[in-house]
Structures are given as structure tokens and as C-alpha cells.
Amino acid sequence: MNKKEIQDQYKKKIKLLIKYNQSYFNNSKSIVSDSEYDELKKEIILLEKKYNFLKSNNSPSKVVGHKPSKNFKKDLHRVPMLSLSNAFTEDDLINFEKKILNFLSENEKFKISYSAEPKIDGISASLTYKNGNFERGLSRGDGREGEDITANLATIKDIPKKISNKDFPEDIDIRGEVFIQNSDFENLKDKFANPRNAASGSLRQKSPEDTKKIPLNFIAYTFGFEQGLKQIKQSDYLKKLGEWGFKTNPLNKTISGIKNLIQNYNEVEEQRANLDFDIDGIVYKINDFDLQKRLGNVANAPRWAIAHKFSSDKAISEILDIDIQIGRTGALTPVAKIKPVNIGGVIVSNATLHNEDEINRKDIRIGDTAVIERAGDVIPHILSVDKKKRLKNSKKFIFPKNCPSCGSETIKEFNKVTKKIDAVRRCSSEGYYCDKISIEKLKHFVSKEAFNIDGFGKKIVENFWKLKLIKYPQDIFNLNFSKIENLEGWGKLSVQNLKYSIDQKKNISLERFIYSLGIRHIGLENAKLLSKHFVSFSKFKNLSKQIDYEDMLNIDGIGETQVSSIKSFFSNKDNKKVVNELENVLLIKDAIQNSDNGLLNNKTFLVTGKLNGISRAEVKSLIEENSGKTISSVSKKLNFLIIGEKPTKKKVDYAKELKIKVISQAEFLKMLNKSS
Ligand code: IVH
Numbered sequence: 001m002n003k004k005e006i007q008d009q010y011k012k013k014i015k016l017l018i019k020y021n022q023s024y025f026n027n028s029k030s031i032v033s034d035s036e037y038d039e040l041k042k043e044i045i046l047l048e049k050k051y052n053f054l055k056s057n058n059s060p061s062k063v064v065g066h067k068p069s070k071n072f073k074k075d076l077h078r079v080p081m082l083s084l085s086n087a088f089t090e091d092d093l094i095n096f097e098k099k100i101l102n103f104l105s106e107n108e109k110f111k112i113s114y115s116a117e118p119k120i121d122g123i124s125a126s127l128t129y130k131n132g133n134f135e136r137g138l139s140r141g142d143g144r145e146g147e148d149i150t151a152n153l154a155t156i157k158d159i160p161k162k163i164s165n166k167d168f169p170e171d172i173d174i175r176g177e178v179f180i181q182n183s184d185f186e187n188l189k190d191k192f193a194n195p196r197n198a199a200s201g202s203l204r205q206k207s208p209e210d211t212k213k214i215p216l217n218f219i220a221y222t223f224g225f226e227q228g229l230k231q232i233k234q235s236d237y238l239k240k241l242g243e244w245g246f247k248t249n250p251l252n253k254t255i256s257g258i259k260n261l262i263q264n265y266n267e268v269e270e271q272r273a274n275l276d277f278d279i280d281g282i283v284y285k286i287n288d289f290d291l292q293k294r295l296g297n298v299a300n301a302p303r304w305a306i307a308h309k310f311s312s313d314k315a316i317s318e319i320l321d322i323d324i325q326i327g328r329t330g331a332l333t334p335v336a337k338i339k340p341v342n343i344g345g346v347i348v349s350n351a352t353l354h355n356e357d358e359i360n361r362k363d364i365r366i367g368d369t370a371v372i373e374r375a376g377d378v379i380p381h382i383l384s385v386d387k388k389k390r391l392k393n394s395k396k397f398i399f400p401k402n403c404p405s406c407g408s409e410t411i412k413e414f415n416k417v418t419k420k421i422d423a424v425r426r427c428s429s430e431g432y433y434c435d436k437i438s439i440e441k442l443k444h445f446v447s448k449e450a451f452n453i454d455g456f457g458k459k460i461v462e463n464f465w466k467l468k469l470i471k472y473p474q475d476i477f478n479l480n481f482s483k484i485e486n487l488e489g490w491g492k493l494s495v496q497n498l499k500y501s502i503d504q505k506k507n508i509s510l511e512r513f514i515y516s517l518g519i520r521h522i523g524l525e526n527a528k529l530l531s532k533h534f535v536s537f538s539k540f541k542n543l544s545k546q547i548d549y550e551d552m553l554n555i556d557g558i559g560e561t562q563v564s565s566i567k568s569f570f571s572n573k574d575n576k577k578v579v580n581e582l583e584n585v586l587l588i589k590d591a592i593q594n595s596d597n598g599l600l601n602n603k604t605f606l607v608t609g610k611l612n613g614i615s616r617a618e619v620k621s622l623i624e625e626n627s628g629k630t631i632s633s634v635s636k637k638l639n640f641l642i643i644g645e646k647p648t649k650k651k652v653d654y655a656k657e658l659k660i661k662v663i664s665q666a667e668f669l670k671m672l673n674k675s676s
Contacts, residue, residue: 003053010054013044018058030197034280034345035312071206072139072147077126078173078225081140083300084283084307093258093284096306100286103295103303113256113287115234116264117221118249119307121278121342122179122199125153126224130171132163139203143300152203152211153178158218160245168244173224176246178203181276182340184215185347194345195278217277220246222285234287251275254287265308270369272310273317273339280342281309312344313375314383319368322353322397324404328440329520330427332400332410334359336370336382343374351380356399356412357423363387365394403427406434417561431574432472439465441518445473449524450516451508454501455494472574473516474581476502507587510537517579521565529557537588541579543570554604554631556620599672600628604637608651609644611665619668626672634658642668 001009017040023031030037041060048054087093101110126146128136137153138146153159156178178199180188185195192198202214220241223229231237235254242248251268255261265282272279286292286304295303321337334353341348351372353359364370368385403410408429413422432438439461446456453476464470467487469479479502485495508516511531515524522530533555534540543549543566552563569575596602605623607616607630619642620630631638634654641655641662655662663671 003051006047006051007054010044010047010051010056013040013047014056014058016040017044017060024200029201030193030345037345038312071204072149074141074145075136075138075148076145077138077141077143078128080300081124081126081143081146081175081224082297082302083143084305085301086281087306087308088311090258090262093261093306093308096284097258100295100303104291111256112291113254114261114284115238115287116253116255116261117238117283117285118251118268118275118279119281119283119309120177120179120219120249121194121196121280122177123196123203124175125149125178125203125218127153127159127174127176128172128225129163129168129174132165132168134159134161149203151208152205153218155208155212156216156218158216158247163244165244167230167240169226169228169230171225171227172229173226174220174241174246175222175224176218176220178216178218179277180214180216182278183276188214189347194342194347196345218247219249219277221248221283232289234285234289234292237289261308269310270316272315273341278342279310281307283307314371314373315341315343315348316369316371317341317348319364319366319370319382319385322359322364322366324400326403326405326427326434326436326440328437328444328518330403330429330434330437331424332356332403332426334397334399336364338370338372341372343372343380346374348372348374348380351382353382355423356425359397359399363396365390365397367391367394399425403429403434403436405436408434417559430568431572432578433574438471442470442473442476444518445516446476450512451476451505453505455498456501472578472581474578474585477506477582477585506585507589509589510534510540510591513537513582513586513588514540517569517575519565519569521562526558526562529555531591534591535593536590537583541570541583553633554629554637556630556632596627598625598627600626603628603639604631605629605640605642605668606631606634606638606651607642607644609647611642611644614665622672634660640668 020030020032020037020040023029032040044060048059085096087096097112100112101107104110124140126138126140127134128138134154135150136148137150137159139149140146154161180195180199180202182195185192185198188198192201198214199216202211202216205211205214221238223237229237231240235252238248238252251271253264255264261282261284268279268282284306286295292302292304297303317338317340319336319338323335323337325333325335327333332355334355336351336353338349338351351370353364358364362382362385364382364385367390369389370385371383372380373383374380399410401410402408406427406429408427410425411428412425414420415422427434427437429437432441442461442465443458445451446453446461456476461470464479467483469483470476479499481495481499484490484498485492509531511524511528514522514530515527530540530552533552534543543552549563549567552558552566553560570579600623605619605628607619611619623630634641634651636658638655638658638660641651641660642665643652643662644665652662
């Protein structure tokens with residue numbers, strides 16, 4: 001990359017960061033996850049370190065937080081509100097302490113005492129008290145200048161309005177975190193991604209009356225400007241805060257030695273899901289105020305404090321229950337219901353357990369303490385469970401031998417291709433016998449790649465199912481619209497729209513139609529192949545004769561698994577009924593055929609061995625373009641066997657036995673008037 005490209009890349013990242021900040025700080029809305037946001041900040045700082053010509057006033061290395069939003073009056077902090085540097089590993093902590101010792105010109109024998117305070121993930125605020133009266137409250141803003149949110153802060157019951165203790169400083173900025181309790185967040189989780197966003201949203205309401213509606217809490221942990229503060233240690237200050245009527249974090253501790261910090265960190269991390277407030281790490285502050293003063297600040301963070309962050313993609317929580325979900329194909333998927341926990345800014349309350357084997361392999365049980373991972377876009381899953389923490393009466397999880405929905409036996413099939421027993425257990429019912437499977441089939445039927453009915457999503461399927469408006473796919477085309485019109489949330493116009501979008505989809509292509517039936521092993525690609533092969537739906541539907549099934553095996557890409565699945569689909573009376581009734585209400589368009597006057601019309605081909613400079617796929621499409629057909633095995637139906645390098649001897653011998661023409665690549669191309 002040249003300088004310009006590097007600069008462009010950097011500018012792009014800064015621009016994105018500004019966008020995220022604006023949304024978060026001005027609209028109280030995160031448009032990215034915390035981990036993605038942190039990652040972006042890290043990338044920017046790394047680029048700056050690598051290329052010293054990169055500079056921006058909006059760089060996270062310069063800016064603490066963000067400029068205050070326009071809704072509130074701004075005011076300067078008397079002492080800036082700093083940020084904290086982060087530590088992730090034990091090594092980071094060792095380095096942090098080493099630097100401090102160096103700065104103080106002390107050796108390892110010098111024992112440093114830390115105030116270890118679980119870091120509440122909320123919104124920081126600075127409260128000015130003069131002569132014991134709460135006078136003004138500012139948000140952090142950009143660290144230098146905050147928003148005057150006094151009226152909103154005054155609605156918080158944890159914030160004392162008057163403090164009469166004699167030893168309370170005459171003038172002080174008490175600083176701490178405004179947050180929302182997890183139990184209160186439960187009622188708000190549809191509106192906000194996590195408790196911090198909810199707290200921020202509440203605090204930024206234009207009217208204090210609105211702030212009052214969302215219950216906020218305040219925990220105090222530091223101070224800004226002060227006059228008359230007599231304490232000389234953070235731990236004493238925290239104790240005093242309690243006496244003055246502030247809440248402090250009950251998990252605060254005074255600790256020395258890195259090993260002990262780590263032990264405390266691990267213990268607190270395990271308690272995380274049981275706390276009623278979100279924490280994202282532990283803040284370590286040198287306990288002695290004199291030492292803090294000597295150490296001072298670097299850029300925008302103090303030298304005397306660090307935030308030991310929890311992993312942004314893993315967390316520890318408790319498995320409350322194991323649910324079994326049933327998919328469209330009857331697959332039983334176990335899902336762990338976990339005590340909600342914040343992983344990288346997202347509240348996680350479900351984790352997939354994949355299948356029965358996974359549960360057995362990891363011996364996952366209800367009540368276990370587990371490590372849950374949520375990395376990138378992958379569905380959260382259980383990494384491991386802590387067997388030492390297991391209660392004596394804990395029982396091994398027994399996977400249901402009967403379908404939890406319909407009671408049918410559950411089975412593990414033998415996979416003919418892999419010659420192994422499937423890891424997935426399935427409900428053995430067929431057709432539309434099992435309610436859960438039927439609902440999933442309906443969801444598949446209306447999905448994007450299938451009927452793609454506008455405004456007819458998964459939620460509507462569930463809703464209409466519950467109301468007994470639909471049970472089979474054909475019911476979608478015979479809906480009782482006057483009944484729907486009277487349902488909550490529906491009206492004349494929305495029903496009209498729904499009717500219109502359903503009617504529009506009555507005209508459907510054969511491939512989409514085959515796909516929408518949800519035949520196991522027939523995905524979009526296979527549906528396309530079948531559609532091309534059968535051309536019309538009546539031909540596909542009438543394949544009752546053995547010979548037609550065998551013929552299907554000649555379609556490249558369709559194997560025995562697919563054929564036997566189609567067979568079993570059509571042998572079920574529910575399925576037959578669905579197909580017949582759908583056929584009555586729909587117009588299923590024939591597949592567009594390749595012209596049948598090409599050079600290879602009525603001729604069948606099979607390739608064996610490696611060809612030169614032309615792929616199998618290209619040969620296949622060449623054949624089809626010229627009205628020929630490719631088949632997958634040597635049989636009497638084959639007209640030409642094209643042989644490349646190292647052909648399968650068996651195929652060649654058999655072809656010769658059947659007196660089939662065996663041709664070379666060059667001979668084949670000649671048939672198309674092409675030279676090799
Ligand atoms: S001390 C200079 N103590 O963490 C010291 N901060 O990234 C800075 N926080 O803005 C603040 N719990 O929102 C401190 N016990 C605690 C804290 C804490 C949470 C937050 C606070 C601050 C951010 C720093």
C-alpha cells in the first residue's frame with residue numbers, strides 16, 4: 001500500500017468511528033456491537049503507531065468519549081474526566097505494575113496496594129456538591145466538557161440531594177456510574193440492546209419526567225475537583241461515600257500482588273451472571289492518593305489506574321434449562337437457556353448445544369456453570385462446563401427418545417454416504433403430523449427463496465398457526481381475510497396488502513415451487529436441477545414408477561439420498577394432498593428448456609478421467625447448450641463415453657461391452673465443430 005492508500009484507509013476508519021459515536025452519543029443508539037467498536041478503535045490506534053504521518057483530531061487516542069449532544073446545555077468539567085487504559089492479560093498487569101515501579105523509582109519489594117472495583121458498564125456522571133447541596137450534574141461528554149443533565153440526575157433516588165455530614169467536603173465533584181439494573185432491563189430489552197444503552201437513553205430524555213420512567217441507579221467511585229476532602233486512600237474514600245449516603249459497589253476490595261488481582265478477577269467473573277448490574281471488567285486504582293498524585297496522567301488516562309477487561313467474546317453463566325427445538329426436517333436441536341449475560345455488548349440468554357453427541361461429549365447438564373462464547377456472527381455456544389462446581393444431585397441430560405412436540409419416536413439415521421450414524425436425532429414422523437415440523441415447513445414455504453410472500457414472515461406464520469388460520473401451505477391461498485381484518489394489529493389496508501402479495505405469488509416457477517415443498521435434501525440447487533430435468537410439474541409429480549426414479553439418478557448432482565427422499569415425500573398422503581391442492585390454486589410455470597434442435601439433440605454423454613483445459617462443469621454446460629444430456633453412470637441409455645486422462649477402467653470396459661461409442665476429448669469437440 002502506498003501512503004495515499006494508507007491515508008484513505010485510515011480516514012475511512014475514522015469516518016466510521018465518528019458515525020458510530022454520533023449515533024451512540026446523540027441518539028443513544030449503538031449501531032455496532034461493543035466488540036466491533038473496540039476493534040475499530042484498536043485498528044485506528046495500530047495504524048497510527050505503524051505510520052506516524054497519520055493524525056486526526058477525532059482519533060480515539062485524542063478523544064475521550066465524544067462531544068456532547070446538542071440537546072443539553074454544555075459546561076466545562078472543573079477537572080477533566082479521564083478515560084482508563086485497558087489490560088486483558090496477566091502480562092498486561094505485570095507491565096502496568098512495572099511501569100509504575102519504574103516511574104516511582106522503586107523495586108519489586110515495594111508493595112503496591114490497589115483498590116479493585118468491578119467496572120460497572122453504564123454512563124459516568126459528575127455531581128457537584130457545594131456545602132452539602134447537589135448543585136449541578138454533568139455527563140462525561142468529551143471529558144473536558146459535559147452536558148448539564150442536573151434535572152435528569154436529580155430524579156435518581158441514589159443521588160443524595162443534601163448531605164449534612166460534618167466531614168463532607170465543602171466543595172466536591174462526586175463521580176460515579178449511572179446504570180440500570182438487569183432485572184429492570186428485562187422490561188426494556190425490546191427497545192435497547194443492553195442495559196448501558198437503556199441507561200444512556202433514559203438519562204438523555206428531554207424531560208426529567210421521562211427519565212423517571214426508566215429506573216436508574218447511581219454508584220459512586222471517584223471525585224474530580226475537591227476542596228476539603230480529608231481521606232488519603234481510595235478505600236477510605238469509598239467507605240466515607242457510604243457514610244455520606246452514596247451507594248458504592250459491594251464487590252470493591254483492597255488487594256496487593258498481581259496473583260491476588262487475578263484470583264479476584266476470576267472470582268468476580270464467575271459471579272457476573274448473578275449480579276444485578278452489568279460489569280465489563282475490574283478497575284485497579286493505586287490506593288494511596290499521594291502515589292496517585294506523583295504518578296499523574298498520560299495523554300487522557302491516569303498512570304495509576306487500569307481497567308482489567310473481561311473477554312469481549314466469552315462469559316461465564318449458569319445453564320438454567322435445556323430446550324429442544326424442532327426444525328423443518330425434524331432435527332432436534334438442543335438449546336441451552338442461560339442466565340442472561342453481557343458478551344461484548346449483547347445480552348446472551350441462549351446458546352446452541354448443536355446435537356445430542358455434543359451434550360454427551362462435554363457432559364453438559366442443567367444447573368452447570370458454563371463458559372459461553374459469542375464470537376463474530378457465530379451463534380453463541382457452550383465452550384465447556386465447570387464440573388467442580390456441579391451440585392451433587394445433578395443429573396446427566398437424557399436426550400428425548402420421543403419428539404417433545406408430537407410424541408413420535410426420535411431416531412438417528414444411518415448416513416449411506418458417510419457410512420456413519422448421524423449425530424442429529426430426528427422426529428420420525430412424516431408429512432404434517434408433527435405440529436412443530438409443520439410450522440417450520442410453513443416458515444420455509446413463505447421464505448425468501450421459496451414463495452417470498454411480502455409481509456408474510458415467520459412471526460405471522462406462528463400467529464396464524466396459533467389462530468388456526470393455517471395448517472398446510474395451501475391454506476395460505478385460502479385465508480379468511482375478514483377474520484384477519486378483525487385481529488389486533490391488522491386493518492383493512494394491511495389485509496388488502498397481504499392479499500395482494502399472496503395473489504402475486506400464485507404464479508411461480510417450477511424450481512421455486514419444488515424448493516418450497518421442503519423435501520429433505522432438496523435445497524435450491526437440487527430444485528433447479530430437478531426443474532430443468534422434469535420441465536413441468538405434472539411430470540415431476542407423476543414420478544411414481546420405479547424407472548422414473550432411476551432416471552433421476554442420471555441428473556448430475558442428484559444421488560440416492562435425494563431420490564429416496566423424494567420417494568418418501570410422495571409416498572406420504574399429507575404431502576400428496578398438499579401438492580394436489582397447491583396445484584389447484586397455483587400456476588406453476590414450466591422450466592425454460594434449452595432448444596432441442598442443437599447438435600447433440602437426443603444424445604447422452606458421460607465423462608471419465610481428466611480433460612484437458614476444460615472443466616467438467618464446462619463440458620456439461622456445452623452439452624446442454626447443444627441440446628444434449630449428461631448422465632451419471634454407464635447404462636444402455638448412454639450414447640457417448642468421453643475419455644480423458646486416467647479414465648476409470650471399469651467404465652470404459654462396461655461401455656465397450658454395451659457397444660457404446662467411446663470418444664476422446666478431441667472427437668467430442670469435433671462433434672460441436674470445435675477444434676481442441
Ligand atoms: S475511575 C481516572 N472507577 O470506566 C479514573 N471508573 O474507561 C476514571 N468506570 O468513564 C474513572 N467503574 O465510566 C472509575 N470504579 C470505577 C469505575 C469506572 C466504571 C467507568 C467510568 C469511566 C470508565 C473509564
